[in-house]
Amino acid sequence: MLVLDNVHVYYGHIHALKGINLRVDVGEIVALIGSNGAGKTTTLLTISGLLRPRQGRITFDGHAIDHLPPHQIVRMGIAHCPEGRQIFTRLSVMENLRLAAIHRHDVPGVQRDLERVFALFPILAQRRRQIAGTLSGGEQQMLAIGRALMSRPRLLLLDEPSLGLAPLVVEHIFRVIASLRAEGMTILLVEQNAYQALQLADRAYVLETGQVALQGTARALAENPAVKAAYLGG
Amino acid sequence: MLTPTYLAQQLVNALNLGSLYALVAIGLTMVYGILRLINFAHGDMMTLGAYLALGIIALLALPVELALVLPMLLVAGVGLLVERLAYRPLRGAPEVAMLITSLAISSLIQNGATMTLTAQPRPVRLPSQLAQRIAIGELSLAVMDLVIVALALALMVALGVFVKRTTIGIAMRACSENLRAAQLMGVDVNRVIAIAFAISAGLAGVAGVLWSGKFGLVDPFMGFVPGLKAFVAAVIGGIGSIPGAVLGGYLLGFAEVLFVAFAPPGLSGYRDAFVFALLLIVLLVRPAGLLGQREVNRA
Ligand SMILES: Nc1ncnc2c1ncn2[C@@H]1O[C@H](COP(=O)(O)OP(=O)(O)O)[C@@H](O)[C@H]1O
Numbered sequence: 001m002l003v004l005d006n007v008h009v010y011y012g013h014i015h016a017l018k019g020i021n022l023r024v025d026v027g028e029i030v031a032l033i034g035s036n037g038a039g040k041t042t043t044l045l046t047i048s049g050l051l052r053p054r055q056g057r058i059t060f061d062g063h064a065i066d067h068l069p070p071h072q073i074v075r076m077g078i079a080h081c082p083e084g085r086q087i088f089t090r091l092s093v094m095e096n097l098r099l100a101a102i103h104r105h106d107v108p109g110v111q112r113d114l115e116r117v118f119a120l121f122p123i124l125a126q127r128r129r130q131i132a133g134t135l136s137g138g139e140q141q142m143l144a145i146g147r148a149l150m151s152r153p154r155l156l157l158l159d160e161p162s163l164g165l166a167p168l169v170v171e172h173i174f175r176v177i178a179s180l181r182a183e184g185m186t187i188l189l190v191e192q193n194a195y196q197a198l199q200l201a202d203r204a205y206v207l208e209t210g211q212v213a214l215q216g217t218a219r220a221l222a223e224n225p226a227v228k229a230a231y232l233g234g
Numbered sequence: 235m236l237t238p239t240y241l242a243q244q245l246v247n248a249l250n251l252g253s254l255y256a257l258v259a260i261g262l263t264m265v266y267g268i269l270r271l272i273n274f275a276h277g278d279m280m281t282l283g284a285y286l287a288l289g290i291i292a293l294l295a296l297p298v299e300l301a302l303v304l305p306m307l308l309v310a311g312v313g314l315l316v317e318r319l320a321y322r323p324l325r326g327a328p329e330v331a332m333l334i335t336s337l338a339i340s341s342l343i344q345n346g347a348t349m350t351l352t353a354q355p356r357p358v359r360l361p362s363q364l365a366q367r368i369a370i371g372e373l374s375l376a377v378m379d380l381v382i383v384a385l386a387l388a389l390m391v392a393l394g395v396f397v398k399r400t401t402i403g404i405a406m407r408a409c410s411e412n413l414r415a416a417q418l419m420g421v422d423v424n425r426v427i428a429i430a431f432a433i434s435a436g437l438a439g440v441a442g443v444l445w446s447g448k449f450g451l452v453d454p455f456m457g458f459v460p461g462l463k464a465f466v467a468a469v470i471g472g473i474g475s476i477p478g479a480v481l482g483g484y485l486l487g488f489a490e491v492l493f494v495a496f497a498p499p500g501l502s503g504y505r506d507a508f509v510f511a512l513l514l515i516v517l518l519v520r521p522a523g524l525l526g527q528r529e530v531n532r533a
């Protein structure tokens with residue numbers, strides 16, 4: 001479904017991604033783990049078109065997308081739930097959700113997706129008229145995920161959805177991710193919380209300083225002594 | 235001196251000036267909100283509008299309603315064109331590059347108007363239906379004054395509904411909060427930016443027509459001072475905030491008129507200095523302006 005082939009990305013002179021090779025197949029949850037600064041967020045931003053690879057190719061369903069503007073990549077079926085949530089704090093919950101469906105003209109479909117988001121996160125339905133900036137951290141993360149779902153993606157990019165949240169909320173979020181997969185959603189999940197990510201994922205990549213250091217099934221990586229030592233606390 | 239009629243007259247003047255500042259300030263604040271561009275060529279859109287209205291009335295002898303609507307649409311088109319040709323290629327460049335570009339566009343319009351139309355101020359002869367005066371008791375109002383306030387308010391209400399209710403309006407607010415996140419949500423930011431420029435320029439264009447109708451002259455530099463005042467109004471209100479621009483515009487209009495009306499005669503020439511003093515005071519008390527939000531990380 002998604003293939004990154006030898007992708008190089010720079011911030012000015014900083015060589016942030018040094019030839020990433022990665023693939024995500026239909027129906028999989030693929031985890032991208034690695035320490036702070038490894039290049040996980042950069043990888044997702046490049047897939048979404050906010051950053052451009054200086055070298056390499058990104059294809060989605062066989063079409064090259066590495067030259068497309070971000071809004072067209074969304075229209076092709078990739079949604080991005082960004083690091084730090086980045087919901088629109090001055091807009092209402094409803095406006096955040098409506099905005100993410102801006103390019104869709106199938107009104108009944110949008111309505112169905114809205115109801116689906118409210119079913120996944122009932123608290124958002126209660127708070128639909130509220131200004132998003134007044135939500136709690138956990139609610140904001142739910143809104144960020146719900147918002148990403150409103151474009152009806154086939155591939156969902158999640159950047160550290162558990163960051164800074166209380167354990168109960170983290171559990172809820174991970175349950176939702178599992179239920180999305182059960183509905184057939186394909187997910188690329190970036191997590192520092194490697195333990196939980198590997199529990200949930202089918203396969204995983206370990207990123208180190210802009211390169212793929214290890215890859216394999218989530219089960220094999222969870223057993224890998226190097227991964228255990230570096231990311232799973234021994 | 236301080237008769238009720240005099241006070242009412244000053245109130246009308248303040249509402250007029252405030253309406254015009256507000257119309258111009260809205261456009262500045264909209265574009266700033268999304269692009270962080272202080273558009274120095276914004277006042278020149280007033281000049282363009284005023285010349286267009288002059289031409290439409292003098293040369294084409296079209297009805298006066300068209301002299302208001304056509305310049306607004308044409309200047310909105312100029313805004314679109316300028317965005318497409320001058321600013322879009324600079325997307326991603328440092329903000330100062332856009333700022334310098336806007337200075338260049340401003341000079342281009344001022345010099346172009348001087349070269350083709352001469353710097354000679356041209357008198358505006360108001361069509362008779364606007365020049366008429368209505369007497370309310372001892373107060374005598376020009377129809378033009380009423381048109382300015384009514385049209386400005388109508389445009390502001392329309393803009394308010396547009397920004398609040400339509401998807402493009404929601405997208406505009408989203409872009410001004412977080413341009414990158416808006417892109418990730420599928421918003422075509424080039425389209426939103428183009429629409430913001432068009433609305434911004436169109437409002438300045440119609441404000442220019444009204445300004446020239448009120449003060450009776452058009453010249454190549456007429457947009458400069460009101461453009462600057464509108465910038466002050468936008469900053470006082472909190473730059474980036476549309477309600478702030480409206481509030482700032484009216485505050486400035488009232489402050490200026492009151493200053494001229496009540497300051498000792500020798501001081502009224504300092505009205506512009508007074509405006510900037512007012513700006514400084516507001517910024518000292520509220521650095522983000524009256525309705526401005528402190529800049530969150532734009533990531
Ligand atoms: N905007 C930026 N400008 C310059 N360097 C950046 C920027 N964003 C990230 N980097 C650098 O790129 C590298 C990868 O960062 P990032 O993708 O955010 O890592 P991760 O998400 O894995 O923590 C880091 O070395 C970081 O310092």
Ligand SMILES: [Mg+2]
Nearest residue numbers: 040041042083
């Ligand atoms: Mg990151």
